[in-house]
Amino acid sequence: MSRQDLLRSLPGVDTVLGWQDIRELLSLHPRVRIVRAVREVLDECRRAVLDAADEEAARHWVESHEIARRVAHRVGKLAVPGLRPVINATGVVIHTNLGRSLLDTESLESTGKVAGGYSNLEYDLEAGKRGSRYVHVARIIRRISGAEAAVVVNNNAAAVLLCLNSLAEGREVVVSRGELVEIGGSFRIPDVMARSGAHLVEVGTTNKTHPEDYRRAITERTALLLKVHQSNFQQVGFTAGVGLEELAALGRRMGIPVMNDLGSGSFVDLSRWGLMKEPTVQEAIGAGADVVTFSGDKLLGGPQAGIIIGKADALECIAQNPLNRALRVGKLTLAALESVLMHYEEERPETIPTIRMLIAPPSELKRRARRLQRRIREKCGHVVSSEIKPGVSRVGGGALPLQELPTWVVAVNTKGLTASALDERLRRASTPVVARIAEDRVLLDVRTVADAEIPLLVKSVTEAAMAPAEA
Numbered sequence: 001m002s003r004q005d006l007l008r009s010l011p012g013v014d015t016v017l018g019w020q021d022i023r024e025l026l027s028l029h030p031r032v033r034i035v036r037a038v039r040e041v042l043d044e045c046r047r048a049v050l051d052a053a054d055e056e057a058a059r060h061w062v063e064s065h066e067i068a069r070r071v072a073h074r075v076g077k078l079a080v081p082g083l084r085p086v087i088n089a090t091g092v093v094i095h096t097n098l099g100r101s102l103l104d105t106e107s108l109e110s111t112g113k114v115a116g117g118y119s120n121l122e123y124d125l126e127a128g129k130r131g132s133r134y135v136h137v138a139r140i141i142r143r144i145s146g147a148e149a150a151v152v153v154n155n156n157a158a159a160v161l162l163c164l165n166s167l168a169e170g171r172e173v174v175v176s177r178g179e180l181v182e183i184g185g186s187f188r189i190p191d192v193m194a195r196s197g198a199h200l201v202e203v204g205t206t207n208k209t210h211p212e213d214y215r216r217a218i219t220e221r222t223a224l225l226l227k228v229h230q231s232n233f234q235q236v237g238f239t240a241g242v243g244l245e246e247l248a249a250l251g252r253r254m255g256i257p258v259m260n261d262l263g264s265g266s267f268v269d270l271s272r273w274g275l276m277k278e279p280t281v282q283e284a285i286g287a288g289a290d291v292v293t294f295s296g297d298k299l300l301g302g303p304q305a306g307i308i309i310g311k312a313d314a315l316e317c318i319a320q321n322p323l324n325r326a327l328r329v330g331k332l333t334l335a336a337l338e339s340v341l342m343h344y345e346e347e348r349p350e351t352i353p354t355i356r357m358l359i360a361p362p363s364e365l366k367r368r369a370r371r372l373q374r375r376i377r378e379k380c381g382h383v384v385s386s387e388i389k390p391g392v393s394r395v396g397g398g399a400l401p402l403q404e405l406p407t408w409v410v411a412v413n414t415k416g417l418t419a420s421a422l423d424e425r426l427r428r429a430s431t432p433v434v435a436r437i438a439e440d441r442v443l444l445d446v447r448t449v450a451d452a453e454i455p456l457l458v459k460s461v462t463e464a465a466m467a468p469a470e471a
């Protein structure tokens, strides 16, 4: 049969809808979804017939059982939301591609209540009139940071942009050459600076910047001294920088405000649990910075947000900027953030999932790895071989780049499948699993897998190992 004949032999939409296999889908899916799937599959078949290497290959695309199989598959895909939960078996705790931080159940519950009902978002219940959406979260941020005032925006990139625009538009901002950083996903200090309308004045060298460098750069055009946390890299060797305290003192002497982009921003000193030291938010305020910005969903462990804190006059100017309205956060973020911050206020940061995963002791991880391996052996031990091995997890999110977190992984492989083929099947499983590959095995790092997720993870591993090869 020629390709034209093959195309003519493709059934119409109504014909396919009448097939028994397809009618059975109606008990599980709305008709509109099935119609869409049929249309899309028939389009796909039409294109495939024209693109096929030869007529023999083209013939395959017009067979009715093939069309029915594809429709059923597509209907299933259309039924799941595009954005959905995955299991993070990479061991990277603050994984930006996988949503960074998880909310604890308390925060989920309080966020859910605000989401599902009316709230006093912008209503002052005592005065009986309009209020500000920021007072709720600002109050708790002030209490735990020691800052005079706080504003919350969409993310830390927005926070930096808003601060620079509010405090330095048309004027100069002095930054060390060692701190002109790029954070993943196109956030670069010089570019954000340009967009804010402020002019960047670089001082010092890549490896060394001295107080004198800042002092000499200050003119009547200077609006701000900016210190940026190096977040995702570290300099070693012949290096020198100016500490925040020293920079703040210089700013005070010269009458110029000092801003600190902290990046991650943590309210607890993680060295308490033996991790490397990151500057805390309280230390930045204590050092005398006028404005400090940081992320809500990095080490803090909350929702995506950019938090701006500092002196009342600088914050007033930032709050009044019309750009603030464009960068504002919704009630879900505010509810989640306030709830997460309560963990810090109540001095129980280890109940925040991000912190809990970062400080999980190796003994606990080894127990979880053993449990995972036992379940894998029970469910699919005949096709999956597994071994428990020590490994290294990462903090992620551009925080503590050199920190190695000793962990335990379950290394799995399946006869007849390469590690990358197994990895791909895991990503396509009904609950997708994202893992690492090393030495031709897939490594499942249990640091970022909750105990409650183990049954689902085992189900996905079983599905991936037993699935027939993709057509």
Ligand SMILES: *Cc1c(COP(=O)(O)O)cnc(C)c1O
Residues within 6 Å of the ligand: 155, 156, 157, 158, 160, 181, 183, 187, 228, 229, 230, 231, 232, 261, 262, 263, 264, 294, 295, 296, 305, 306, 397, 398
């Ligand atoms: C991560 C980071 C940002 C951007 O923060 P987001 O919350 O991802 O927008 C800005 N500055 C520094 C130093 C960072 O580490």
